[in-house]
Amino acid sequence: MAFAESLADFYAKGGRIEDWWLIAHPASLPPGRGRYFRVAARHSGGDRGMPNDIRYVAAWRRNDPAIERDAIALWTEMKVLPPNIRAEERAKELVAVAYDGDRLIAVTTAQIHLHAPVRQRFAFMRLLVRPEAEKSGLAVPLTVACREELREWSLANPHEQVAGYAAVITAAGYGAKPVLNAGLTLVGYTPDGHQIRTYWWDHFKIPV
Numbered sequence: 337m338a339f340a341e342s343l344a345d346f347y348a349k350g351g352r353i354e355d356w357w358l359i360a361h362p363a364s365l366p367p368g369r370g371r372y373f374r375v376a377a378r379h380s381g382g383d384r385g386m387p388n389d390i391r392y393v394a395a396w397r398r399n400d401p402a403i404e405r406d407a408i409a410l411w412t413e414m415k416v417l418p419p420n421i422r423a424e425e426r427a428k429e430l431v432a433v434a435y436d437g438d439r440l441i442a443v444t445t446a447q448i449h450l451h452a453p454v455r456q457r458f459a460f461m462r463l464l465v466r467p468e469a470e471k472s473g474l475a476v477p478l479t480v481a482c483r484e485e486l487r488e489w490s491l492a493n494p495h496e497q498v499a500g501y502a503a504v505i506t507a508a509g510y511g512a513k514p515v516l517n518a519g520l521t522l523v524g525y526t527p528d529g530h531q532i533r534t535y536w537w538d539h540f541k542i543p544v
């Protein structure tokens with residue numbers, strides 16, 4: 337499965353953190369793409385004490401029952417889903433997740449929406465990290481994993497006309513940089529003042 341190799345295995349084979357994403361995503365690496373992976377890897381936890389056995393696992397539209405079950409348990413335990421959202425439905429929106437051993441410690445989900453100012457559809461991601469795993473350096477590599485999983489799917493499904501991935505930053509204290517390490521660029525604000533950030537796929541062409 338894509339990017340299921342653990343960092344521990346990677347290091348054991350003499351790998352360097354700078355090359356982690358190059359190895360973990362060989363299929364999703366168009367020419368010239370390495371720069372982005374290296375930027376993400378440099379800021380990931382490999383050099384900040386992140387536990388080395390974190391596994392990043394792809395989940396977008398793969399209907400993996402074990403990952404869905406673990407995510408539903410995580411959302412239920414953390415009581416994070418709004419009352420009108422069914423966990424089973426949200427589980428169908430999983431993109432990439434992080435496991436520490438057998439324990440699910442972070443998830444990304446996404447929904448495809450039109451971003452009206454540029455008249456294109458983006459996969460809007462969400463990120464949830466278990467409190468004990470916060471600030472451990474996995475948020476950026478997981479966001480990159482989410483991005484690359486969506487990119488691969490988008491390349492394989494051009495009829496979906498998804499132009500890139502995006503995020504609305506609702507967590508307080510985040511978003512000081514115009515361009516986040518995972519490439520998300522500030523492009524505007526929601527009516528209630530949250531940052532909207534987007535990232536375009538290189539392969540996407542705007543119909544002109």
Ligand SMILES: CC(C)(COP(=O)(O)OP(=O)(O)OC[C@H]1O[C@@H](n2cnc3c(N)ncnc32)[C@H](O)[C@@H]1OP(=O)(O)O)[C@@H](O)C(=O)NCCC(=O)NCCS
Pocket residue numbers: 379462463464465466469470471472473474475476479503504505506507510511513515516517518
């Ligand atoms: C907010 C939260 C995800 C931060 O987790 P964390 O592991 O402590 O994150 P870190 O501070 O180590 O790293 C944040 C990085 O994640 C990335 N990221 C991607 N999407 C993000 C998002 N929606 N919110 C915050 N960070 C996001 C950014 O690239 C940021 O990196 P950069 O600023 O270095 O470029 C976590 O506290 C959490 O799950 N909170 C509850 C749910 C929530 O609020 N989710 C985010 C909604 S916007």
